[in-house]
Amino acid sequence: MDNAQIATLFEDMANLLEIRGENQFKIRAYQNAARAIKFAERPLRETWEHGELTGIKGVGKGIAEKIDELFQTGSVDEFHELKKDLPDGILDLLKVNGMGPKKVKLVYDELGVGSIAELKQAAEAGKLRGLPKMGARSEEKILKAIINLEQTTDRFTLGFAGGAANALLEVVRKVKGVSRAEIAGSLRRGRETVGDVDILASAADSEAVMRAFVSAEGVSETLAQGDTKSSVLVERGLQADLRVVEASSFGAAFHYFTGSKEHNVLMRERAVKRKWKLNEYGLFETETDRLIAGETEEDIFDALGLAWIPPELREGRDEIDLAEGGALPHLIDMSDLRAALHNHTTASDGHMTLAELVEQAEKRGFEIVAVTDHSGSLGVANGLTPDRLKKQIDEIHDFNESHDGARVLAGSEVDIRADGSMDFDDDLLSRLDLVIASVHASFEQPRDKMTARVLRAIENPHVDIIAHPTGRLIGKRPPIELDTDRIFAAAAKHGVAMEINSYDLRLDLNDRLIREAKAHGVRFTINCDTHSVSDFDHLPLGVKMARRGGLKARDVVNTLSPGELMKWLRRR
Ligand code: DGT
Ligand code: CA
Ligand code: CA
Numbered sequence: 001m002d003n004a005q006i007a008t009l010f011e012d013m014a015n016l017l018e019i020r021g022e023n024q025f026k027i028r029a030y031q032n033a034a035r036a037i038k039f040a041e042r043p044l045r046e047t048w049e050h051g052e053l054t055g056i057k058g059v060g061k062g063i064a065e066k067i068d069e070l071f072q073t074g075s076v077d078e079f080h081e082l083k084k085d086l087p088d089g090i091l092d093l094l095k096v097n098g099m100g101p102k103k104v105k106l107v108y109d110e111l112g113v114g115s116i117a118e119l120k121q122a123a124e125a126g127k128l129r130g131l132p133k134m135g136a137r138s139e140e141k142i143l144k145a146i147i148n149l150e151q152t153t154d155r156f157t158l159g160f161a162g163g164a165a166n167a168l169l170e171v172v173r174k175v176k177g178v179s180r181a182e183i184a185g186s187l188r189r190g191r192e193t194v195g196d197v198d199i200l201a202s203a204a205d206s207e208a209v210m211r212a213f214v215s216a217e218g219v220s221e222t223l224a225q226g227d228t229k230s231s232v233l234v235e236r237g238l239q240a241d242l243r244v245v246e247a248s249s250f251g252a253a254f255h256y257f258t259g260s261k262e263h264n265v266l267m268r269e270r271a272v273k274r275k276w277k278l279n280e281y282g283l284f285e286t287e288t289d290r291l292i293a294g295e296t297e298e299d300i301f302d303a304l305g306l307a308w309i310p311p312e313l314r315e316g317r318d319e320i321d322l323a324e325g326g327a328l329p330h331l332i333d334m335s336d337l338r339a340a341l342h343n344h345t346t347a348s349d350g351h352m353t354l355a356e357l358v359e360q361a362e363k364r365g366f367e368i369v370a371v372t373d374h375s376g377s378l379g380v381a382n383g384l385t386p387d388r389l390k391k392q393i394d395e396i397h398d399f400n401e402s403h404d405g406a407r408v409l410a411g412s413e414v415d416i417r418a419d420g421s422m423d424f425d426d427d428l429l430s431r432l433d434l435v436i437a438s439v440h441a442s443f444e445q446p447r448d449k450m451t452a453r454v455l456r457a458i459e460n461p462h463v464d465i466i467a468h469p470t471g472r473l474i475g476k477r478p479p480i481e482l483d484t485d486r487i488f489a490a491a492a493k494h495g496v497a498m499e500i501n502s503y504d505l506r507l508d509l510n511d512r513l514i515r516e517a518k519a520h521g522v523r524f525t526i527n528c529d530t531h532s533v534s535d536f537d538h539l540p541l542g543v544k545m546a547r548r549g550g551l552k553a554r555d556v557v558n559t560l561s562p563g564e565l566m567k568w569l570r571r572r
């Protein structure tokens, strides 16, 4: 067991104690231990072997005894005692946003609810609203959170799945005789979450490829190993399938396994109309089985009278009509981006100094870098007071004077307060080159109030960008309630850009909302919201979202030349 797993065990015990209504002092001790273990740098087993457990701040004699028991026997008796007589699904209830141990205790004690399914039933039947400190609104919130959870569990973020897939792809590509290997499936299409990873290869020796695949680093279990298909599990239970196909049908297989299913259905229908058939082996004449195309995707699209369709658009919407009419949009690309407009430094909660941020941005080819640290009311993120911001603006002006590379913009990510007012006054806002406005607290306002709040920010003449407009965190926090029709109409009217935040848990706006906003004539900005260097790596995910939303370079302000961008920033 590693530190994280042991920390989870103590967290579970703390939660079980709380659900059972036990002593607060003990609960606190277990919570503290969990935190201490989670952040300990040294493996706990090592500390234990050296007899130094109680040297860890937060681990007292009682906790040390439990850890000792764990390493001696492989389990902790108390954990099983605590779980006894409680339903198996009781801890799962804590995964529902808004359900803490106290609420779990309440629904269990009062209604006997012991699983997410039972909680959903109770909420649907209107049984929660009658409980102490609950009402119709919290009942509705819980129901929404469950639905949100159902839609995202068993799926993985694009960032996590992409990392695992690339590692496997590299292993496959290194095998001798592999002529081609690619990632297909929802990952290639850039869906915001991924069910499993699909990898495709063509190779002289399929067995060697399969052997390398199932023994790749990070593989925890082999589900199947065959000649043409193998499946494995990697970290967190993510499944990856590898298929080995003939080079002559690689294009057909690549197209088929890229999907989506809906897109494939439309493509097959198109083939059938021509008395052809399309499958993962190729495009064939139905009567004679003569192969018409199969080696490349381009050949297949071409034979069907279509331009090659970017994978991000293959969702069975209007992409085939567009490809037929030569009307596919020229989608935005990574290389179009010239400005990084949402970045945090050590002045607030970032890990890069101003100079480091600029250096890293320049390394990635950005010509403009905005510094947008948090505003003051966000206490937890070390937000800047007006005085600190004024000093930072001066600092940035000085920096630009003595710096030849990228131009640095003095900006701020300003909190939209609960009433829609901005966290800095107009005078200070007017001194900034760039103002990003975002909701970082009071997420739970009802739709009317939240919509009015964000509208007020959009109407503020200093605001340039609304960051991560829905605030959702995939699998963790549902989106805020917004009348997006009104929000996007106002953003288009006032020329405020809607952000596509590239962070993999956010991807906010997502592709659906991008399409909705685009229909209103909104402009966009794609940003990394960097807090540390590695956050720059998320940028391709934001670009994928934009492409899925059908955006061209000119829809996105980050593609403007420095001169045009400065002009845009002064537009109001
Ligand atoms: P996921 O894994 O749930 O995120 O989504 P996909 O799109 O990667 O789906 P997956 O892994 O089940 O299958 C990969 C692709 O293979 C899928 O996008 C289209 C193709 N495919 C799989 N099963 C079928 C099928 O029954 N009919 C058709 N037309 N295509 C299929
Ligand atoms: Ca898949
Ligand atoms: Ca699959």
Ligand code: ZN
Pocket (backbone or CB within 6 Å): 342, 344, 413, 467, 529
């Ligand atoms: Zn930010």
